Amino acid sequence: MDIVVCVKRVPLTEEVDLVIDEQKKGIKKDQLAFILNDWDNYAIEEAIILKEKYGGTVVAITVGNEDDEEVLRRSLAMGADRAIRVEVSDISRFDSLGISKILSCVVKDLPCDLVFTGVLADDDNCGIVGIMMAENLNMNHANMVTAIEIEDGKARVTSELEGGLGEISLIDLPALITIQTGINEPRYVSILGIRKAAKKELKIMNLADLGISDEELSPKTIIEEVYLPPETEGAQMLTGDPDKIASDFIEILTKKGVME
Amino acid sequence: MSEIFVIVEHRLGEIRDITFEMLWKAGELAQKLSYTVTTIILGHELNSIVDNISDRADKIIIFDDERLKNFNADIYKEILSGLIEESKPTLTLIGNTSWGMELAPCLSVKTGLPLATDCIDIMFKDDKFIAQRQMFNGKIFSNVSFAESKECLLTIRSGVFPKDKIGDRQAEIIQKDFPLTDIPLKKNFIEFVETAAGDVDISQAELLVSVGRGIGEEENISLIKELAEALGGVVSCSRPIVDKNWLPKHLQVGTSGKSVSPKVYIAVGISGAFQHMSGASGAGIIIAVNKDPKAPIFRTADYGIVDDLFKIVPVLKEKVLELKKG
Numbered sequence: 280m281d282i283v284v285c286v287k288r289v290p291l292t293e294e295v296d297l298v299i300d301e302q303k304k305g306i307k308k309d310q311l312a313f314i315l316n317d318w319d320n321y322a323i324e325e326a327i328i329l330k331e332k333y334g335g336t337v338v339a340i341t342v343g344n345e346d347d348e349e350v351l352r353r354s355l356a357m358g359a360d361r362a363i364r365v366e367v368s369d370i371s372r373f374d375s376l377g378i379s380k381i382l383s384c385v386v387k388d389l390p391c392d393l394v395f396t397g398v399l400a401d402d403d404n405c406g407i408v409g410i411m412m413a414e415n416l417n418m419n420h421a422n423m424v425t426a427i428e429i430e431d432g433k434a435r436v437t438s439e440l441e442g443g444l445g446e447i448s449l450i451d452l453p454a455l456i457t458i459q460t461g462i463n464e465p466r467y468v469s470i471l472g473i474r475k476a477a478k479k480e481l482k483i484m485n486l487a488d489l490g491i492s493d494e495e496l497s498p499k500t501i502i503e504e505v506y507l508p509p510e511t512e513g514a515q516m517l518t519g520d521p522d523k524i525a526s527d528f529i530e531i532l533t534k535k536g537v538m539e
Numbered sequence: 540m541s542e543i544f545v546i547v548e549h550r551l552g553e554i555r556d557i558t559f560e561m562l563w564k565a566g567e568l569a570q571k572l573s574y575t576v577t578t579i580i581l582g583h584e585l586n587s588i589v590d591n592i593s594d595r596a597d598k599i600i601i602f603d604d605e606r607l608k609n610f611n612a613d614i615y616k617e618i619l620s621g622l623i624e625e626s627k628p629t630l631t632l633i634g635n636t637s638w639g640m641e642l643a644p645c646l647s648v649k650t651g652l653p654l655a656t657d658c659i660d661i662m663f664k665d666d667k668f669i670a671q672r673q674m675f676n677g678k679i680f681s682n683v684s685f686a687e688s689k690e691c692l693l694t695i696r697s698g699v700f701p702k703d704k705i706g707d708r709q710a711e712i713i714q715k716d717f718p719l720t721d722i723p724l725k726k727n728f729i730e731f732v733e734t735a736a737g738d739v740d741i742s743q744a745e746l747l748v749s750v751g752r753g754i755g756e757e758e759n760i761s762l763i764k765e766l767a768e769a770l771g772g773v774v775s776c777s778r779p780i781v782d783k784n785w786l787p788k789h790l791q792v793g794t795s796g797k798s799v800s801p802k803v804y805i806a807v808g809i810s811g812a813f814q815h816m817s818g819a820s821g822a823g824i825i826i827a828v829n830k831d832p833k834a835p836i837f838r839t840a841d842y843g844i845v846d847d848l849f850k851i852v853p854v855l856k857e858k859v860l861e862l863k864k865g
């Protein structure tokens with residue numbers, strides 16, 4: 280079972296005041312901490328679980344700059360065999376279609392039975408790249424998958440639908456599957472593990488190696504402007520010392536008739 | 540005249556709410572811009588579905604065939620791309636649902652049309668369409684336009700537009716034959732499974748204390764259980780708590796979990812992602828406890844407490860117990 284997993288490094292935005300950049304096309308990222316996109320963490324884990332069961336290889340790919348290699352090293356530490364980074368200094372000049380084309384170009388030359396991506400990325404929240412790759416590569420696909428079993432050259436997958444319903448289907452391999460959180464329990468990665476994985480192969484390619492021209496990658500969707508959420512009335516804040524907050528809290532519950 | 544396509548989403552014989560919501564937005568735009576609304580239904584045995592929307596569109600195109608009984612993104616893509624090529628609708632609206640998120644990207648590649656996903660509004664400004672969407676889980680908004688293309692595909696977030704009828708339309712009904720000669724079925728539907736069965740029914744609870752990723756560790760969940768117990772309420776949670784197997788799936792609130800309608804919903808350490816909040820929109824009031832004053836949940840909650848949950852939750856519990864002792 281040869282599996283390719285596409286991963287992305289995304290900023291952590293909890294408890295930070297996001298600042299819009301001068302061009303109003305994105306946010307300032309220099310002060311932010313970054314992690315492996317949550318969905319991709321599950322995707323890597325799922326690939327490694329399948330590899331442990333059926334043998335084969337796991338290759339992790341990302342598109343980005345040197346800093347983005349962090350998520351590849353993490354993937355290698357989790358158990359991926361090798362990694363590929365497509366050198367792009369600033370991925371914000373591409374839209375999801377462009378990224379899907381770049382990734383497809385890398386994948387088409389790799390032996391693979393399965394391609395995994397996360398359902399979506401925590402930064403742009405688009406959720407497009409995976410399925411576009413399947414279409415670019417003319418591959419079978421399944422979306423938002425929460426369980427995978429391999430049965431004679433086919434994958435039996437559970438796709439998550441709304442309202443707690445799952446849809447089970449059978450797809451022929453090779454296939455592209457977008458992985459939903461909760462499909463497994465991603466393993467812990469230690470600093471030591473990451474250091475050890477430094478020995479594994481991390482190949483760097485550029486767009487010229489892949490034979491893709493800039494025109495092919497010109498975006499079809501354009502971010503005109505990004506901005507902070509429009510003001511809303513918002514919540515009425517309970518303030519003061521914890522005792523005062525607690526008594527206000529109880530008063531609200533009493534008014535609502537849920538406190539005897 | 541320019542046309543807006545709305546792709547009907549239905550499951551197990553019922554129209555999904557997102558269809559009505561898309562029809563509302565399409566109707567609104569059509570009124571403003573003098574466009575027409577065309578809905579497209581693919582499926583099998585569709586009469587009741589057609590009846591439900593016949594006064595919300597100008598045209599209903601129906602593909603009724605045994606082979607369309609189950610949703611299949613590839614078959615939908617093949618049929619819809621043919622139709623889009625033929626009619627060149629200015630906008631094609633698809634639900635940003637599990638199915639829509641699979642259909643839209645492959646349809647976009649196949650037709651060459653640009654795609655904006657998870658849109659929360661569609662505006663027409665300076666002679667072009669702008670899709671409004673969110674990034675960074677609602678902490679940033681963005682306006683997206685479409686390069687060099689008069690037509691585009693948009694997937695629409697559930698729950699942002701009303702389900703009401705807008706305007707008065709009487710649809711012309713067009714039945715079409717299944718147009719594909721060979722369908723290499725790449726994916727075969729097997730069955731639906733219920734993934735959220737369980738003994739506690741949070742959808743019936745009057746008071747929910749809901750816990751999110753902010754709780755940090757599995758053992759801390761006892762803190763939330765104790766508060767719920769003191770209040771005589773029931774524990775529910777956000778998705779990451781279920782993903783980590785700290786609580787069972789049937790306690791999850793949100794689009795992929797349950798919809799709840801308690802009198803009071805207390806959200807502790809939950810950021811307020813729309814996939815979570817849509818499940819809590821039936822709540823009488825929402826009280827949020829979060830240490831991040833910029834957490835999106837404070838935009839929709841009625842009351843907010845900005846504090847470390849580990850500091851405030853024990854105090855809330857003690858006060859409630861004190862009061863109950865009298």
Ligand SMILES: Cc1cc2nc3c(=O)[nH]c(=O)nc-3n(C[C@H](O)[C@H](O)[C@H](O)COP(=O)(O)OP(=O)(O)OC[C@H]3O[C@@H](n4cnc5c(N)ncnc54)[C@H](O)[C@@H]3O)c2cc1C
Binds near residue numbers: 807808828
């Ligand atoms: C297709 C799809 C379906 C989904 N369905 C659902 C669904 O049904 N239900 C659902 O919930 N999610 C769902 N999600 C996931 C959703 O997008 C969010 O990722 C999720 O809701 C986040 O959960 P959270 O708020 O608990 O965690 P986070 O977003 O990580 O938020 C944790 C919050 O806790 C706060 N916090 C941290 N420490 C403390 C502390 N000590 N004291 C106080 N506050 C603290 C932080 O400030 C933060 O705001 C879905 C996603 C997708 C893509």
